[in-house]
Amino acid sequence: MITIKEAKTKKELKDFIKFSFELYKNNPYWIPPIINDELEGFDKTKNPAFEHAEANFYLAYRDGKIVGKIAAIVNWQEINEQKKRKVRFGWFDVIDDIEVTKALLEKVTELGKKHNLEYIEGPMGFSNLDKVGVLTEGFDQIGTMITWYNPPYYKEHLEQLGFIKEKEYIESRFSFNNVDPALFLKASELIKKRYSLTPLSFNSTKEVMPYVDKMFDLFNATYEKLASFVAVTEVQKEYFKKKYISLINPEYIKFIVDKDDNLIAFSIVMPSFSEALKKANGKLFPFGFIHLLKARKNSKEVVFYLIGIHPDYQNKGVTAIVFDEYYETFKNNKIENCIRTPELEENHAIHNMWKNFDPIIHKRRRTYKKDL
Numbered sequence: 001m002i003t004i005k006e007a008k009t010k011k012e013l014k015d016f017i018k019f020s021f022e023l024y025k026n027n028p029y030w031i032p033p034i035i036n037d038e039l040e041g042f043d044k045t046k047n048p049a050f051e052h053a054e055a056n057f058y059l060a061y062r063d064g065k066i067v068g069k070i071a072a073i074v075n076w077q078e079i080n081e082q083k084k085r086k087v088r089f090g091w092f093d094v095i096d097d098i099e100v101t102k103a104l105l106e107k108v109t110e111l112g113k114k115h116n117l118e119y120i121e122g123p124m125g126f127s128n129l130d131k132v133g134v135l136t137e138g139f140d141q142i143g144t145m146i147t148w149y150n151p152p153y154y155k156e157h158l159e160q161l162g163f164i165k166e167k168e169y170i171e172s173r174f175s176f177n178n179v180d181p182a183l184f185l186k187a188s189e190l191i192k193k194r195y196s197l198t199p200l201s202f203n204s205t206k207e208v209m210p211y212v213d214k215m216f217d218l219f220n221a222t223y224e225k226l227a228s229f230v231a232v233t234e235v236q237k238e239y240f241k242k243k244y245i246s247l248i249n250p251e252y253i254k255f256i257v258d259k260d261d262n263l264i265a266f267s268i269v270m271p272s273f274s275e276a277l278k279k280a281n282g283k284l285f286p287f288g289f290i291h292l293l294k295a296r297k298n299s300k301e302v303v304f305y306l307i308g309i310h311p312d313y314q315n316k317g318v319t320a321i322v323f324d325e326y327y328e329t330f331k332n333n334k335i336e337n338c339i340r341t342p343e344l345e346e347n348h349a350i351h352n353m354w355k356n357f358d359p360i361i362h363k364r365r366r367t368y369k370k371d372l
Contacts, residue, residue, distance in 0.1 A: 002103045007057040013042050016057050019066045020093045021282060024149070031143040031274050035282040048235035049126035052077035058107045060100045068094035070104040072111040073126055078230050087112030089122035090130070101157040112372045121166050121369040123148065127230055129240065133169050133342060134158065138363030144303055145273045146341055163368035169342035172359035176335045181327050183356045187320035195316065196259040199325050202250040211255055212241050214263040222308035249296060254325045256318060267307045267322050271299035272339065300336040319353045
């Protein structure tokens with residue numbers, strides 16, 4: 001018999017997080033999160049996403065043992081501003097037993113019906129800056145710190161329970177050694193002159209900070225037309241600034257401004273922390289943070305985390321300037337591989353940016369939906 005219990009206390013939420021560690025303990029491709037980071041993300045007093053969202057965290061038990069987990073999420077900003085009457089589910093992990101999956105999703109259905117919502121979609125987090133999607137291809141590829149991993153049966157469970165594909169995402173990688181700078185060097189100079197644009201590079205996190213709010217405003221402007229987009233709020237800006245900006249090597253943050261110092265493009269690249277997080281195994285202390293610091297300094301792989309170009313400058317070749325700036329930085333740091341985080345299959349503008357680098361799609365993932 002399956003019993004579902006809501007995780008409310010710190011201990012229960014820790015159990016919720018640690019279930020994934022148990023499920024994937026021998027899996028070489030799953031990347032463990034930092035347990036205290038996950039706990040903070042679930043804390044209504046600390047995560048600003050809860051200003052506009054509510055979430056319940058459920059654990060499935062059989063014979064006193066945890067066999068699955070799910071978060072049921074309502075993002076009121078999405079419902080009220082975009083008129084998308086959906087209940088989200090995320091942080092979904094389960095043993096290979098469709099009855100457990102069914103019991104967990106029934107709790108999500110209950111929350112959706114309680115608020116008269118129209119459909120379920122997931123897996124996804126509170127906002128666009130959270131992880132997204134069930135992995136459907138690339139089960140033998142190592143994950144990143146900003147993606148969920150899962151075995152092939154997740155897709156099968158969802159489809160057997162009547163869920164259909166909603167959004168498709170692709171992830172790809174390319175070798176930095178194969179990048180030909182001639183592809184963007186000349187174009188970069190021409191575009192800088194034509195539009196009076198100036199690239200900004202940084203040597204310290206302190207130098208980056210005055211531009212971060214503008215960056216989030218530009219992020220909102222760049223992605224607002226995508227179907228699943230929910231804008232980043234002022235409070236979230238502060239939270240992400242504190243939480244993430246210091247993790248990123250300042251030389252991996254590139255901004256481009258026009259002649260009036262308006263931000264028209266940005267890009268954030270992170271060193272790959274995958275191997276370091278595996279070594280840390282959920283804990284920063286006593287040695288986890290040392291692995292992360294080493295990766296920040298020495299990783300030969302980088303992850304293209306966020307890129308945004310003002311709508312007025314899209315299709316004007318501005319990415320040539322971005323790539324030109326990164327080329328020198330990556331060369332100096334002896335980078336070997338570049339990884340792209342999940343991008344919506346329908347986001348053709350972003351796919352066109354990469355076409356000259358011969359990217360190889362190595363993973364696919366999707367969100368699933370079901371009418372209530």
